[in-house]
Amino acid sequence: MSSETKQILTTDGIPLEVSLKKAEKKNKIKAFLLVAPLLLFLVITYIFPIGDMFMRSVDDKMITNMLPKTFKAMEKWENLEELPPEEVYQSFYEDYKLLAENQQHGKLGQRLNKEKNGFNTITKKLFRQIKRKKIDESISIKEQINKLHKRWRNVEYWLAIKRTAPPYTVAKYLKGMDMYFDSDGSITQVEEDRRIHRILWLRTLEIAFFVTLFSFFMGYPIAHLLATLPMKYSNLLMICVLLPFWTSLLVRTASWMILLQQQGLVNDFFVMIGLVGDDNRPEMMYNKVGTYVAMTQILLPFMVLPLYSVMKTISPSLMRAGKSLGGTPFVAFWKVYFPLTIPGIGAGCLLVFILAIGYYITPALVGGASGTLISNQIAFHMKTTLDWSFASAMGLMLLTGVLVIYWIYNKLVGVDNIKLG
């Protein structure tokens, strides 16, 4: 085939393609103007905050700006096994003096203390010396500082300062995975009994996985009923499914607490029918059972609705055809009906899993100690420790996790197969 097709002209001699583009340009501008407010809204409320979050999570400029001369002098510090040369001490002293005058020295101490324990004490000591004007600037600063505390004579502490030089760091991400940079700059795992974040990540995944599984097994038959029942019953059932949507999350969680506690309604019922003894009531709250029950109930509509919308489009004559061709009801279901619902299953599972992975209030309230998930940790760092950059880093790790799951799903099922309704 020749690629040089003859150019078609319109009646007034303009090439057809050009005139088509011209004609469509107006429509394109109109369409763009229609979505522009939403786009702007998304950029302001979504893209920008995520970018800001990312910047925060890697930002380490504070200390870079506090000790500019020190870091410049440290570039000439070659033998890292020995204490830095006089210039470094000199520059550090000048930087610190300036900070002390501006009342910024406390922040530096705290920040360095995070890098290596014990910094707070020795910087305070230095501050007091400067305040009392005990440092003689005409003789060696190095010797005077070294005399203040034995830690100043330890090269580890100077190396710690040097490590804070780059304006960006991935330390927060490492911390999120229970790892850190040790004194020689290599990545090391924290001691086994302090690996708290890894447990939280795994627990979050585990709970999200099982909640998705339970929602699927409960939601599939409900969605099927909804799609096949006559209108007057299916409407009622639909209201029952949607009812949780119309109730506040906190109210629903609180009512699960009333139901599941040891003196709660469910336990009372078990005792009444003689399933368990009165003195032997099982704990259904402040453990994983409570988290599973409450989260499954709350997330169930997100599974049912996509499934329902897909099932609604499957003609009942397909199942009939399957049966009339000789398939048992199970074969007809498994070979005909089930494959056709996969787009709905994909959409429902993805929705529930992603929502569950970021769940926070419900597991915290009904899950007890085992209900602490990664999002609780993020909230903790946002509100209590005020380590926003760590919270941002973990938030982004969560986001990345979700994107990875989405990517895997796309590889397995294909995003085009998602059907939300």
Next chain:
Amino acid sequence: MSKNPEFVKFDKVDKSYDGKVLVVKDLQLDIAEGEFITMLGPSGSGKTTCLMMLAGFETPTHGEILLDGNIISNIPPHKRGIGMVFQNYALFPHMTVYENLAFPLRVRKVEKDEIDKKVDKALSMVSLNGFETRMPAQLSGGQQQRVAVARALVFDPAVVLMDEPLGALDKNLRESMQYEIKHIHESIGVTVVYVTHDQSEALTMSNRIAVFNDGKVQQLSNPAELYEKPVNSFVAEFIGENNTFNGEIVDIDKDKCKVKLANSEILANPISVKSKGEKTTVSLRPERALINPSEKMDNMFTGKIEEVIYHGDHTRVRLNLLGSSEFILKVPNSTSNLELKVSQDINIGWNSIDARALDPK
């Protein structure tokens, strides 16, 4: 082997969905082996319900359905071995044409080689060889229809049910599919129960037609008899076109009766009238009334042309005759065409044997 005249038997079958209205009333119907029988009727007449009961998707409220002498009312659909073609084809959209056809064979645990052979045979029957790997969505409506027919036949069922299978096709395709299905039936000799509301489809394809109305079979006979000799005014009205006169019997003997209309009298053939004074509806096919008949006919009247509609192969003429302005004539398009003009008076004649005096409407 002689053919079983009662291969499928509906024995006093009643069906009600809500316990108030009977959708099918006391149905008694025998279908012979190898027969092509059509259930014809307006929507809501119970014909599809009968088909669904035969397929096993609905259970009779009362009575039994027998297949080859065995009661099947309690056998689930998948064990009945009845092929079915659905209204909207019901092809499995996630399977290729091959997989669709192989489905009934795979669930029957047929060997792979055997499956290939049978699928190939079924596809060549509907002339769709080479389409094995296509998905149903990649086929045209007519091709999907043929796949559905092939799928219903591929496992050699004793009976094939077709539920308005051509309803979604355009007119030309529908007509060619009618012949195709008829030829398939003739070549493999399977029993076909066909449901439609299209009377011309029923007349073209069937050995016998059961006309349904109001949950009952109104008439069961071959197409020619159904058209020529309708037994009641519903059938006369439903099949083909029909001129009717409402009147009262004033004189009756064995094969002739005199019917008094509003202001004249005509001679008719008494079918469902027995005695004087009965009300009746006389039915006359438009093509049986002639303009200026050359032979002598026992009903001769003069009417006034109200409307002339050109139809290509024939011309329809609406007349004001015997006090009714709805009398239709069909004039074939021939070289000796008459001059037909509106408000012209013409002579019309027909034989009393073609004017069937049926039950009053």
